Amino acid sequence: MSSISNEVNWKKIEEDYYMFCVRRQPMVIVRGKGSRVWDQNGKEYLDFVAGWAVNNVGHSNEDVAKEISNQANTLLQTSNQFYTVPQLKLAQVLIDNCCMDKIFFANSGAEANEGAIKLARKYGKKNLGGAFEIITALNSFHGRTLTTWAATGKPHDEDPFQPLPSGFVHVEYNNIEAIKKVTSSNTAAIMIEPVQGEGGVNIPDESYLKAVREWCDQKGILLIFDEVQTGMGRLGALFGYQRFGVEPDVMTLAKGLGGGVPIGALLAKNFASVLEPGDHGSTFGGNALACAAAFASTNYLIENNVVELVNESSQYLLSKLGELQENNDDIIEIRGMGLLFAIQFASDISADVINSCNDLGLLLNAVRPDAIRLMPPLNVSLDEIDEAIEKLQSGIVQISKAND
Ligand SMILES: *Cc1c(COP(=O)(O)O)cnc(C)c1O
Numbered sequence: 001m002s003s004i005s006n007e008v009n010w011k012k013i014e015e016d017y018y019m020f021c022v023r024r025q026p027m028v029i030v031r032g033k034g035s036r037v038w039d040q041n042g043k044e045y046l047d048f049v050a051g052w053a054v055n056n057v058g059h060s061n062e063d064v065a066k067e068i069s070n071q072a073n074t075l076l077q078t079s080n081q082f083y084t085v086p087q088l089k090l091a092q093v094l095i096d097n098c099c100m101d102k103i104f105f106a107n108s109g110a111e112a113n114e115g116a117i118k119l120a121r122k123y124g125k126k127n128l129g130g131a132f133e134i135i136t137a138l139n140s141f142h143g144r145t146l147t148t149w150a151a152t153g154k155p156h157d158e159d160p161f162q163p164l165p166s167g168f169v170h171v172e173y174n175n176i177e178a179i180k181k182v183t184s185s186n187t188a189a190i191m192i193e194p195v196q197g198e199g200g201v202n203i204p205d206e207s208y209l210k211a212v213r214e215w216c217d218q219k220g221i222l223l224i225f226d227e228v229q230t231g232m233g234r235l236g237a238l239f240g241y242q243r244f245g246v247e248p249d250v251m252t253l254a255k256g257l258g259g260g261v262p263i264g265a266l267l268a269k270n271f272a273s274v275l276e277p278g279d280h281g282s283t284f285g286g287n288a289l290a291c292a293a294a295f296a297s298t299n300y301l302i303e304n305n306v307v308e309l310v311n312e313s314s315q316y317l318l319s320k321l322g323e324l325q326e327n328n329d330d331i332i333e334i335r336g337m338g339l340l341f342a343i344q345f346a347s348d349i350s351a352d353v354i355n356s357c358n359d360l361g362l363l364l365n366a367v368r369p370d371a372i373r374l375m376p377p378l379n380v381s382l383d384e385i386d387e388a389i390e391k392l393q394s395g396i397v398q399i400s401k402a403n404d
Pocket of ligand 1: 111
């Protein structure tokens with residue numbers, strides 16, 4: 001067996017061993033601390049990708065690392081045939097800090113959403129005369145399992161994975177009339193993101209989410225918020241729904257929940273009791289290690305009042321991005337809330353901007369060919385924001401020059 005040395009030929013290993021279904025940036029990250037990471041050559045980067053809005057409490061957060069280490073030396077996994085202390089503690093802290101009554105632990109965002117879909121379908125079966133359809137929004141993202149892929153609001157006609165699970169209706173986001181038009185006696189739930197993340201950071205009107213809530217109440221159907229990306233402080237409140245003053249009936253969490261460790265959660269109000277033993281479950285969901293990490297990370301967010309920090313740095317980042325836009329004709333819009341922002345370009349220059357920023361030591365995400373997404377750790381400093389903006393400015397100028 002060949003060994004993997006410090007001087008990894010990553011490209012060769014990828015070619016020889018990987019299923020090529022993910023496009024990666026050309027570096028091997030070996031270490032992280034706070035909002036910074038280092039590659040195998042020792043090059044330092046400011047990390048405004050944060051594991052896709054996962055590293056909310058920063059890389060190698062000491063509280064989280066300590067909890068993980070303690071737990072690894074105590075107990076990793078028992079199956080859900082038994083209770084564990086970390087899972088009990090995590091359930092308590094999450095439920096005590098949101099509007100939900102009950103929680104179920106999964107391993108990822110897609111899995112949490114699968115649970116939400118099953119819950120809504122059984123609710124429809126029991127309480128809505130067999131209604132099973134779920135309305136979702138175009139440009140949404142709900143995951144890559146077969147069902148959450150079908151729920152994801154994109155054209156599926158040419159889909160190579162056909163046949164997909166049926167029962168999803170996609171409508172325009174931020175348009176209440178579109179929802180009203182497709183609601184029928186088959187409708188069991190509406191599932192939306194309070195802010196669309198993968199769709200390009202799309203912020204709805206506050207009146208939209210309120211109107212969706214009212215519509216669900218009027219029709220007796222469930223409102224599911226997919227907070228996989230918006231939850232755990234990302235929008236400047238512990239949960240995104242709090243920013244809009246609209247309580248969903250069901251909420252899913254994942255990305256930022258575990259401080260970097262994979263974990264997902266399905267939360268619901270008391271009607272969650274429609275799910276009974278045998279309906280749903282998971283071998284690894286809510287394992288002691290992931291729950292210990294998530295408990296430490298959640299506590300860190302709460303005890304350090306990180307949402308306040310997010311609101312301050314959000315204002316600061318917004319003003320800096322405004323200046324950036326003034327200085328660059330290539331930028332036509334800045335969208336964002338909390339520490340989830342997108343820079344909208346006039347043309348498809350995301351990949352070029354990402355490349356030049358890589359060289360300058362700033363990691364970014366190309367959320368669209370013509371938009372990049374900024375989602376730093378929530379405890380990023382104002383100095384680090386300054387540094388990122390300077391690098392972005394240089395990166396964009398390089399591209400504009402090259403294109404002239
Ligand atoms: C990332 C994401 C998912 C999928 O989460 P995975 O952990 O990748 O399965 C689902 N919904 C939203 C809103 C997301 O951002």
